[in-house]
Amino acid sequence: xxxxxxxxxxxxxxxxxxxxxxxxxxxxxxxxxxxxxxxxxxxxxxxxxxxxxxxxxxxxxxxxxxxxxxxxxxxxxxxxxxxxxxxxxxxxxxxx
Amino acid sequence: xxxxxxxxxxxxxxxxxxxxxxxxxxxxxxxxxxxxxxxxxxxxxxxxxxxxxxxxxxxxxxxxxxxxxxxxxxxxxxxxxxxxxxxxxxxxxxxx
Numbered sequence: 001x002x003x004x005x006x007x008x009x010x011x012x013x014x015x016x017x018x019x020x021x022x023x024x025x026x027x028x029x030x031x032x033x034x035x036x037x038x039x040x041x042x043x044x045x046x047x048x049x050x051x052x053x054x055x056x057x058x059x060x061x062x063x064x065x066x067x068x069x070x071x072x073x074x075x076x077x078x079x080x081x082x083x084x085x086x087x088x089x090x091x092x093x094x095x096x
Numbered sequence: 097x098x099x100x101x102x103x104x105x106x107x108x109x110x111x112x113x114x115x116x117x118x119x120x121x122x123x124x125x126x127x128x129x130x131x132x133x134x135x136x137x138x139x140x141x142x143x144x145x146x147x148x149x150x151x152x153x154x155x156x157x158x159x160x161x162x163x164x165x166x167x168x169x170x171x172x173x174x175x176x177x178x179x180x181x182x183x184x185x186x187x188x189x190x191x192x
Contacts (some may be wrong), residue, residue: 003138003150005101007186019191042099042188052188054099054150090103092138092148095115 001037002063003092004055014082015048021079022051028071035062049084063091097133098159099188100151110178111144117175118147124167131158145180159187 010018022041029039035058044050057063066072106114118137125135131154140146153159162168 002141005103005148005150007101023191041191043191045098045187045189050186051191052101052186054101054188090146090148091141092150093141095119095137095139095147 001094002057002060003094004053004057004063005090005092006053006055006087007089008051008053008079008087009084010049010051010082011084012049015051018051018079018082019043021075021082022053025071025075025079026053028075029066029069032071033062033066033069035059036066097190098153098156099190100149100153100159101186101188102149102151102183103185104147104149104175104183105180106145106147106178107180108145111147114147114175114178115139117171117178118149121167121171121175122149124171125162125165128167129158129162129165131155132162 019041026039026041029036033039037058038054038056040054042052042054044052057066115137122135122137125132129135133154134150134152136150138148138150140148153162
């Protein structure tokens with residue numbers, strides 16, 4: 001099991017556009033992608049320009065398949081157009 | 097429900113010390129703190145110095161109680177001694 005934190009910094013005037021498109025990516029991912037345990041968009045409670053996908057996948061392979069899916073390849077570049085600066089992606093493993 | 101990403105950058109020679117103490121905080125929190133839906137330590141798959149608490153709480157009030165608990169007040173300052181630079185704390189709400 002792996003967890004992903006994909007943190008994005010969105011232009012102030014593009015927050016609504018970002019959310020609208022991101023919701024489509026969330027729906028497509030939850031509907032279609034095998035091994036998806038959790039995939040949801042979150043907004044920082046104090047800074048609305050910070051919009052982060054918190055994800056959980058059964059395996060690296062399932063994550064890889066997600067990143068090769070049509071909906072991912074179509075929407076992720078479009079989402080990046082709304083970003084103010086590069087985001088941060090962390091792929092995490094639980095510490096046992 | 098709120099989710100927390102508490103990302104920490106730990107000194108290279110203090111990673112094991114950090115993990116050892118953090119595990120005690122994880123155990124105490126899961127054992128004692130009401131409203132704790134998830135509270136676990138994760139390590140970045142590519143950078144072992146990035147050690148992050150991914151948390152989920154029923155409410156702000158439960159989070160507040162956690163931050164006033166003895167185990168929190170005792171261990172969090174001690175953990176910060178092992179840090180290389182200030183961490184990042186994001187409190188997230190789901191985007192519906």
